[in-house]
Amino acid sequence: MLDLNITNETSKLKAVVLGTAKSVGAVPKPENCYDPKSLEHVMAGTYPKEQDMVQEMEEVAAVLKKHNVAVYRPEVIEDYNQIFSRDIAFVIDDKLVKANILPDREKEYLAIQPILDLIDSEKIIQLSEECHVEGGDVMPWNDYLFVGTYSGDDYPDYITARTNLAAVNELQKQFPNKIVKPFELRKSNTNAKENALHLDCCFQPIGRNKAIVHKNGFLIEDEYNWLKNFFGEENVFEITKEEMYNMNSNVFSISEDVVISEVNFKRLNTWLRENGFTVEEVHYSEIAKQEGLLRCSTMPLIRA
Numbered sequence: 001m002l003d004l005n006i007t008n009e010t011s012k013l014k015a016v017v018l019g020t021a022k023s024v025g026a027v028p029k030p031e032n033c034y035d036p037k038s039l040e041h042v043m044a045g046t047y048p049k050e051q052d053m054v055q056e057m058e059e060v061a062a063v064l065k066k067h068n069v070a071v072y073r074p075e076v077i078e079d080y081n082q083i084f085s086r087d088i089a090f091v092i093d094d095k096l097v098k099a100n101i102l103p104d105r106e107k108e109y110l111a112i113q114p115i116l117d118l119i120d121s122e123k124i125i126q127l128s129e130e131c132h133v134e135g136g137d138v139m140p141w142n143d144y145l146f147v148g149t150y151s152g153d154d155y156p157d158y159i160t161a162r163t164n165l166a167a168v169n170e171l172q173k174q175f176p177n178k179i180v181k182p183f184e185l186r187k188s189n190t191n192a193k194e195n196a197l198h199l200d201c202c203f204q205p206i207g208r209n210k211a212i213v214h215k216n217g218f219l220i221e222d223e224y225n226w227l228k229n230f231f232g233e234e235n236v237f238e239i240t241k242e243e244m245y246n247m248n249s250n251v252f253s254i255s256e257d258v259v260i261s262e263v264n265f266k267r268l269n270t271w272l273r274e275n276g277f278t279v280e281e282v283h284y285s286e287i288a289k290q291e292g293l294l295r296c297s298t299m300p301l302i303r304a
Helices: 036-044 050-066 103-110 165-174 221-231 241-245 266-274
Strands: 013-018 070-072 089-092 095-098 124-126 138-141 144-149 179-184 203-206 210-213 236-238 258-262 278-282 298-303
Touching: 013 050, 050 070, 050 258, 050 278, 089 138, 089 298, 095 165, 138 203, 144 165, 165 179, 179 221, 210 221, 221 236, 258 266, 266 278
Parallel strands: 013 070, 095 124, 144 179, 210 236, 258 278
Antiparallel strands: 013 298, 089 095, 138 144, 203 210
């Protein structure tokens, strides 16, 4: 059995689900794209090829195994995108929460059933139907649970709005020992540079007390300022709009001092090394074309 344990984003990783790009299917039609960046690459004819994405994910698997992390993979469904395992479920403390994702993606959760079978069924939480939530919006940070959301009346108009206030409130009920801190995110169905698809597209804690942040990803300046004050201005790495577009905040921590990052994130990787981190660089720029990166494609199960 798997004894789940996730209290933050950076403690030493012991076990993780890494998505798969095998049999990812044909290039989606424009009307079937879930985010503006995928749409942009479909229209430009630059949508990533399966063989390139498989190679990128195997690079990550090799780094994880090098650091003695147990790596679980979904069962491969033919012609189906299963890259972003963070979307379908997430762990808080010793519980796994099934995400209420877009209906078209329900099969992704079924493909991790062999992993779910290793978890005590009483530790699996199924939220009610009105609670929309995806794992990219949910970040355990010790006493806190940071949650990205969008509460505008036009929520139904945004395919990029993935976590609603009903889910925020339900997470507070399910985890009464946590301080649930919601953040309103900027959404756009058509402009990837003005869209924070999930919280981890514009923010992520790293190490013990540091964070990567993009100000424009937040709709409410006071919420952005709260984060900056919480971590301390000297501990925050501010990324530009272009860096957010390239997913610089979507790195993945193996431990408090080891971070997997994209090889092209030159400015970020330099800053990380200057601040004492070991940076494991991988190629992930093809997967980034679907508006997701390293955190999106990993779902931690156990951290020490």
